[in-house]
Amino acid sequence: MSLADELLADFSPSPSPSQSRSGSPEINDEEDKGHVQVDENVPKGQVLFELESTARLLSHLTPLLEKIVYFQGQPSIAEGNIEDNPEYKLLVDANTLAVEIVTEIVNVHKYIKEKYYPRFPELESLILNPVDYSKAVEIIANDVKSVTLKSKALSEFLQAATVMVITVSSSTSSGRDLSATELGLVQESCHILLYLDSARHQITSYVAAKLSLFAPNVAALIGPETAAQLFSIAGGLTGLSKMPSCNIPSMGSKRDTLTIGLGHTGIRQQGFLYHSPLIQSVPMDLRKNALRILAGKVVLAARIDRVHQSVDGSEGRRLEQEVLEKLEKLGEPPTNKGAKALPVPDDKLSKKRGGRRARKYKERFAMTDLRKAQNRIRFGENEDNGESLDESIGYGRVRGPGISSASDARLSKGMQQRLKNLN
Template identity: 25%
Template sequence: MAIEEEIKQKSGLTMAIDESKHEDNDDNHVSALCASSCYPDIIQDSLYILYAFIRDNYGRNIPEVESLVAHPIDYVRAVKDAGFEIVDGACDQVLDLVSLRKRLLDFVDNRMVYIAPNLSAIVGATVAAKLMVAAGGLELLGKMTACNVQLLGSQRRNLDGLSTRLHFGCLQESDILQTFPSALTIGASSVLASACSTAARVDSMGNDLTGNTGKNLREVVVNKINRYCNAGREHSDLRTNIAEGAPDSKALAGLS
């Protein structure tokens, strides 16, 4: 079972993290960072399964609790305190995995501030780590074109290998792309990908350890996408006005 494997593997992963904190070895840092950037997503999938199991088995007997405790983790804690034996082990696994996930994310945040401060300033430490790992390193990421950066971390979505929806890989998880409408995602993703490539080049050469270059690039990206949004709204309003005005023009022409 995937969840059980997750519990078995976590001890080795946390040991690698502990060792990387105490040893100035680049290989240790990179290997631990690679694992840490990927594991939170795997853990999240396991948490969904466990939470569904707890809710289905406990909620069947006392459905009122879910309406009173909205947050899933608080719900699991409440069920754990209630001492419902059937789901007690699942509750322990959830709380254990939540603690591990937080530890992994904290580790990624702390390391990426030093490894790629400018890339992290644009898309956040977690997404920056995923991009770096998927590209094979900062230097390779800095050499990539925007269209290739957009595809880093992308996966095919269905069994026949064809995707039924647009997918931009790791970049789609960034707060910038989460903020703007899906209709603008292609253009926004391209602008963001280009900025990420530039930031990766700066980080790989160690030219700016403060992250100010990344902060400035992020501001440029956000402003550019905002202009796209405003232009799109104006264009949409213009098309609406033309469409609404067309019948009136014809009616007036018929009366003359």
């Protein structure tokens, strides 16, 4: 049996002795902090010795999954203080552990990239999602040159454009073949990452099924699946109720450099809330405003659930109706007010500033006495004419081409001083 077969065999869960006898798992809160014990039902090997935090997480993950399986078969009862309900405590622990799982997925992803970089260094920049990267590494392995034959398997979880880029990059890759030991470490770490991702999905689906009982208003507003995803990142109902609304749209957002420009919507914060049913039902040009409005209502609904008010979810439905009314108002076309008539012209003379400076300024452009005399002629006498630029100019009552001093060029005192210094 190969190393990969042994790791796959570790995934198959086997009932623990305590669970087979009593039907429910034994909850042991005492932990051995000196030595990390890894359950037999989870992947184990050399990778867990190098990633101590992942091994520690797996030791807590298996009993939690057993509790989830146990409570899924039991009826949920919400009586008295919900904080004292053991199933609610399990929901909070599951949300907290889901956040740790996301962190460990990032750590294992980094470990896989370091080990697989000598074989296909371009792959880590082509596939940014850790789960998709692990699946692609499992499929490609050492056969980088034959990626074309595996394009069908890659297209099951990757876009066609990404598969095409991977195929082209594999033909020019300068990596070397991994040894059997190196390839075994890579395959084992991929199995661990996929196991953590499946456990995270199992926790999220369980929380989504129970949220209608413990967080009815948030579930009624955005749906139980989206609420469970937000709880898994925020760390439970208390963490979501204390979070600013501006941070909620970016929770769970992914940035893929290959998809930029291919149907890009222009909205940066495409997280869990963006993919909720309410936002997806809104036209594309209103989704940015809808995200801002809905994020504020989510925080209000979380605070209502935090103090255990409106347990029937009526406040969540009311907030949802308010969001829909605001979005409907935003989607309405602007009212046609008709053509507006121009205002009545005001013939009043505008007030001018008076004073010595204003009088001097007016004198510069006022009509001089010489010009006034030129515009008049004497009765019964011929007017003297002059020529200027092939044109005849009448002098009127002016005897000869007089020159008015009012039209002389004026220089400022500073310019006069500079001219004097030049001379």
